[in-house]
Amino acid sequence: SFLTGMQMQFPLEEDDIIMMKTSFSFDASVWQLFWWTLSGASAYLLPSGWEKDPALMVKAIREEGVTTAHFIPAMLNSFLDQAEIEAPRSLKRVFAGGEPLAPHTAARFASLLPETSLVHGYGPTEATVDAAFYACDPELDKNRLRLPIGKPVPGxxxxxxxxxxxxxxxxxxxxxxxxxxxxxxxxxxxxxxxxxxxxxxxxxxxxxxxxxxxxxxxxxxxxxxxLGRLDDQVKIRGYRIEPGEIEAALRSIEGVREAAVTVRTESGEAELCAYAEGLGRNEVRKQLETLLP
Known part of the structure; x- marks a missing residue:
């Protein structure tokens, strides 16, 4: 049902080639292994270890004519660094899932690979790989703090x-x-x-x-x-706070590649602590103050 639903939403054709690069222990490997069989397309098995090297992945995509691939958002940023040097023009669609996709990452993707569609996927393993997809739209997404996870897959x-x-x-x-x-x-x-x-x-x-x-x-x-995990909600000085909301705001800041928020109690009182990669503390704080109370 899941694969049929994917084919209905994002039809593969006979000349499509899926890049198989995900460990069999991760449920995203399911569609990489089997989706191509529904349309007579092909699968390219990336050599072991190449999935850790964006340069080798771009080389494989270019040489093998790969049209469909999957990245977790953290690796997608590194992939885009390499795509800036040599764009893999054969790509028709890229799926990003496993963690939230930042709007600025999607915007960067659209500027570097304007002919390639980017799809944000969501789904726990308990519901068979992905339960929802959102086809990113650069025009609609430029004012979002978070990208939607979309609408349910057929079925x-x-x-x-x-x-x-x-x-x-x-x-x-x-x-x-x-x-x-x-x-x-x-x-x-x-x-x-x-x-x-x-x-x-x-x-x-x-x-x-x-x-x-x-x-x-x-x-x-x-x-x-x-919006985040229910069990991640914290209480700071009487206020209920969703760390995921702050992480989303951090990731929306141009120049921030990745972010995480946690609670520390070393001072005896619970304090929110944010970690951001890509920008200095003062610049992050200045921009965050315009996004959050």
Whole structure:
């Protein structure tokens, strides 16, 4: 169902070549291994170790005529550094997933590879690889703090629910649940965890849904926006704060390549601590003050 849904959304043709570069232990390898079979396309197996070297990946893409590839956002930045030197023109589409994709990374991608589409994917393994995709749009995305995770793949359903499993209105944050064909049966030999995470679907009797633990909301245009993890929420001086929201704001600053936010208590009082790569502290602080209270 998942692969058929991918083919419906992003049709491969016979002359397409998928670059297989992901470890079999990572669920993103599933579509790299099998998607090409649905259309008579091809797969190119990147030599072991080359996935760690952007120069070798660009060389392989150019020489083999690869049209479809996948990167986690952190590696995508390094790939773009190399693409700036020698652009891999054969690429038709790139999927980015496994962690949030920063809007400025997507904007840089669009400027360097204007003929290549960039797709932001979201999905826990429990819902079979990806449950949602968002085809990036440089014009729409330039004013976003976060890129959406998009709409559900064909065969999947996304719910944003409150703690009582009632539907949240557009724009209101809640927990993201996934239902449909891709939902797994449960965790092997972990009945208690299975019962906690795989719940009866209140909207489709007899079916189940997966409780992701992710915070999300519907946007007015029908896209879903990922806001972070529910279990990452912290309380600082009485305020409930989502570190993921601060990370998204940091990543939206031009020049910041990667960011992380955590809580430190060395002083005896909980303090937010942000780590940013790419810009100096004073410049990051100055720009962050315009984005966050």
């Amino acid at each position: 999947a359903r996304l719910y944003v629910l409150d703690p009582h499993l009632a539907v949240q209105p557009v724009g209101v944050a809640g927990e993201l649940f996934i239902a449909g064909a891709g939902v797994a049966r449960g965790y092997l030999n972990r009945p208690e965890l299975t019962e906690e995470r795989f719940l009866d679907d209140p909207f489709y009797p007899g079916e189940r849904m997966y409780k992701t633990g992710d915070l999300a909301r519907w946007l007015p245009d029908g896209q879903v926006e990922f």
